[in-house]
Amino acid sequence: MDAELAALAASGASSLVGLMVSDAWSATRDRVARLFARGGDEEQVAGELTAARAELAEAERNGDEEHRADIQEEWQLRLRRLLRADPEAATELRRLLDEVAPAEPSGGGVVINNTVSGGTHHAPVIQVGQLGHGTFGSQRG
DSSP states (O other), X not given: OOHHHHHHHHHHXXXXXXXXXXXXXXXXXXXXXXXXXXXXXXXXXXHHHHHHHHHHHHHHHHTOHHHHHHHHHHHHHHHHHHHHHOTTHHHHHHHHHHHHSOOOOGGGOOOOOOOOOSSOOSSXXXXXXXXXXXXXXXXXX
């Protein structure tokens, strides 16, 4: 399997496990079941996803990171098999992830948080990522 599809399977499994414990799961489960079933028995896959979600919830309650990692690894393996058997599923998986996974900061940027505390401040404290033409409508010179 090429590296791009392996990375997609890893990303997909990570997102899938994250979704399973989120409020978005009920809206996403059927699409994920369709993806894995690929014309097969969606109800069976939906049942497997439901069982995995229950196991994951139990692992979260018990603070069992190892079991969570096992569940993620299991779905990553299933995704790799799916992508190997049906490379066109990659397009569907990417579309699904784009719609439901949290977006990365634009441009691959870094999120920076600054805290200003203590002392006396006689002027506003401003944090900006970039100053230049168009950033705030016009540039002052």
